Amino acid sequence: MKRFAIIAAGAAAAAAFSASAGEMPSFSDIDTDASGAISEAEFVAYKTADGDKTAEEAAEKFALIDTNMDGEISEVEMETAMEEWKDDTSDMESDMEDGMSDTTY
Numbered sequence: 645m646k647r648f649a650i651i652a653a654g655a656a657a658a659a660a661f662s663a664s665a666g667e668m669p670s671f672s673d674i675d676t677d678a679s680g681a682i683s684e685a686e687f688v689a690y691k692t693a694d695g696d697k698t699a700e701e702a703a704e705k706f707a708l709i710d711t712n713m714d715g716e717i718s719e720v721e722m723e724t725a726m727e728e729w730k731d732d733t734s735d736m737e738s739d740m741e742d743g744m745s746d747t748t749y
């Protein structure tokens with residue numbers, strides 16, 4: 645039974661991971677006018693919608709993603725940013741694990 649518990653814990657962790665992956669915005673969700681590119685206004689509106697980013701933070705992020713600086717995020721630029729966000733997420737998870745192992749109960 646102990647082995648089953650370990651597997652179940654692993655499955656729960658996998659489910660939690662896929663749930664957070666499901667929160668990744670899709671390009672069409674942000675491109676609200678379906679123009680095929682995300683304008684700064686569309687990006688800022690999306691990022692500030694849930695209130696955890698300010699317009700300034702969103703604009704900064706937009707500038708980082710808009711690598712050719714034409715004022716719009718293309719699908720390719722978005723995909724590139726997504727790859728980097730995935731890397732950021734795995735860094736955050738390892739930081740969290742480090743933090744948890746330091747915690748004594």
Ligand SMILES: [Ca+2]
Pocket residue numbers: 675676677678679680681682683686
């Ligand atoms: Ca658009």
Ligand SMILES: [Ca+2]
Pocket residue numbers: 710711712713714715716717718721
């Ligand atoms: Ca661009």
